[in-house]
Amino acid sequence: xxxxxxxxxxxxxxxxxxxxxxxxxxxxxxxxxxxxxxxxxxxxxxxxxxxxxxxxxxxxxxxxxxxxxxxxxxxxxxxxxxxxxxxxxxxxxxxxxxxxxxxxxxxxxxxxxxxxxxxxxxxxxxxxxxxxxxxxxxxxxxxxxxxxxxxxxxxxxxxxxxxxxxxxxxxxxxxxxxxxxxxxxxxxxxxxxxxxxxxxxxxxxxxxxxxxxxxxxxxxxxxxxxxxxxxxxxxxxxxxxxxxxxxxxxxxxxxxxxxxxxxxxxxxxxxxxxxxxxxxxxxxxxxxxxxxxxxxxxxxxxxxxxxxxxxxxxxxxxxxxxxxxxxxxxxxxxxxxxxxxxxxxxxxxxxxxxxxxxxxxxxxxxxxxxxxxxxxxxxxxxxxxxxxxxxxxxxxxxxxxxxxxxxxxxxxxxxxxxxxxxxxxxxxxxxxxxxxxxxxxxxxxxxxxxxxxxxxxxxxxxxxxxxxxxxxxxxxxxxxxxxxxx
Numbered sequence: 001x002x003x004x005x006x007x008x009x010x011x012x013x014x015x016x017x018x019x020x021x022x023x024x025x026x027x028x029x030x031x032x033x034x035x036x037x038x039x040x041x042x043x044x045x046x047x048x049x050x051x052x053x054x055x056x057x058x059x060x061x062x063x064x065x066x067x068x069x070x071x072x073x074x075x076x077x078x079x080x081x082x083x084x085x086x087x088x089x090x091x092x093x094x095x096x097x098x099x100x101x102x103x104x105x106x107x108x109x110x111x112x113x114x115x116x117x118x119x120x121x122x123x124x125x126x127x128x129x130x131x132x133x134x135x136x137x138x139x140x141x142x143x144x145x146x147x148x149x150x151x152x153x154x155x156x157x158x159x160x161x162x163x164x165x166x167x168x169x170x171x172x173x174x175x176x177x178x179x180x181x182x183x184x185x186x187x188x189x190x191x192x193x194x195x196x197x198x199x200x201x202x203x204x205x206x207x208x209x210x211x212x213x214x215x216x217x218x219x220x221x222x223x224x225x226x227x228x229x230x231x232x233x234x235x236x237x238x239x240x241x242x243x244x245x246x247x248x249x250x251x252x253x254x255x256x257x258x259x260x261x262x263x264x265x266x267x268x269x270x271x272x273x274x275x276x277x278x279x280x281x282x283x284x285x286x287x288x289x290x291x292x293x294x295x296x297x298x299x300x301x302x303x304x305x306x307x308x309x310x311x312x313x314x315x316x317x318x319x320x321x322x323x324x325x326x327x328x329x330x331x332x333x334x335x336x337x338x339x340x341x342x343x344x345x346x347x348x349x350x351x352x353x354x355x356x357x358x359x360x361x362x363x364x365x366x367x368x369x370x371x372x373x374x375x376x377x378x379x380x381x382x383x384x385x386x387x388x389x390x391x392x393x394x395x396x397x398x399x400x401x402x403x404x405x406x407x408x409x410x411x412x413x414x415x416x417x418x419x420x421x422x423x424x425x426x427x428x429x430x431x432x433x434x435x436x437x438x439x440x441x442x443x444x445x446x447x448x449x450x451x452x453x454x455x456x457x458x459x460x461x462x463x464x465x466x467x468x469x470x471x472x473x474x475x476x477x478x479x480x481x482x483x484x485x486x
Contacts, residue, residue, distance in 0.1 A: 049097035052429030081470035128195025135188035154179035213278035228368035261333035295329035310404035
């Protein structure tokens with residue numbers, strides 16, 4: 001990876017507290033003279049903040065009595081504004097880091113307007129990467145801090161969409177509507193897609209928005225928007241027009257085989273694996289600490305992998321429960337904790353996260369097929385995926401799925417595909433967005449007494465306003481409109 005090209009900038013709605021920083025307008029940036037300089041800027045257009053803290057808000061997490069709990073993780077888990085912490089693994093950290101990444105994308109675009117000469121194809125590729133990163137960072141912020149996009153919600157609050165470098169200390173931002181936010185995301189996405197090129201990346205190009213990663217983002221975007229024809233169109237850019245190939249579906253038996261959580265996680269995050277379309281370095285003090293916070297336990301795994309199994313008596317290779325004897329928490333070993341030393345004795349933990357995977361694209365297309373009542377197409381894709389997940393092959397006929405779930409063929413297939421999504425993306429955060437998209441209810445036990453009886457709990461209703469994470473307190477204090485319902 002290239003080194004990061006650091007800019008002096010303001011994070012929207014949350015000014016840095018350094019007095020000297022506030023004494024000058026933030027236009028004293030490092031000089032950017034060449035296209036290579038722009039390329040260096042774009043290294044910082046990828047946020048190091050996790051969004052997967054939303055996993056703790058989902059039905060994949062439960063109260064673990066033995067675990068160390070923190071005020072901020074309890075605030076997340078119990079659907080309260082997170083006000084006790086602003087560092088790694090929190091909504092504020094995501095807000096700050098994503099808007100920082102957006103600022104780098106904007107500075108790259110501004111520099112491209114000023115720099116003369118240079119290779120035209122390289123310029124176009126840089127423009128495409130800047131537009132796609134700007135769109136993606138806004139998109140993930142919108143899906144955390146806004147309601148899910150739908151016809152009924154499109155008039156709800158959106159997010160400030162920043163398209164120019166900030167040159168003033170005090171700027172007033174209007175959140176606009178969710179529809180306006182999505183329109184701007186889509187414009188950047190569609191403008192950037194034809195420009196993306198894999199030609200100029202060093203090595204695998206997996207730490208950047210390469211072509212397949214950009215198409216995967218488009219697949220996710222149009223699924224979440226509810227434009228299922230477009231989701232299929234952009235999924236097909238990766239998968240092809242016919243039945244999916246196993247080239248885009250890793251053999252989970254090979255990934256999760258053997259012993260040792262580090263070895264397993266290294267296989268899952270392997271940057272050379274063709275199914276990992278884009279990987280990003282993420283900072284976290286919680287993701288790999290099974291004895292901290294709210295996690296899955298054995299009952300969670302049973303609910304996900306055993307009690308939702310129309311495949312019959314078989315083993316799902318994803319049902320892998322690692323943990324420690326001191327805690328009842330269980331987790332798939334998907335990530336390896338690494339550590340960066342800033343001094344000889346101190347530093348911070350981080351990990352490499354597959355931000356976009358081809359299996360997500362497969363499942364996006366399967367759901368879109370179902371939504372359009374193309375049930376055979378969805379089932380054909382599943383039956384290619386199944387032997388890579390289930391010991392008995394796991395392949396199914398539509399009649400078996402309907403018999404298991406009930407309802408119409410389309411209703412049964414939708415419930416089936418959503419269940420497969422939950423299995424595939426455990427620990428990755430995507431379940432929360434499905435909960436928002438599908439209007440699902442979530443029940444959380446917050447505390448139990450010495451006898452194991454529930455003494456405190458919370459229910460998140462199907463149309464609960466708290467599904468939009470509250471805007472960070474310091475952003476609200478600086479004039480950003482807060483979310484209702486808290």
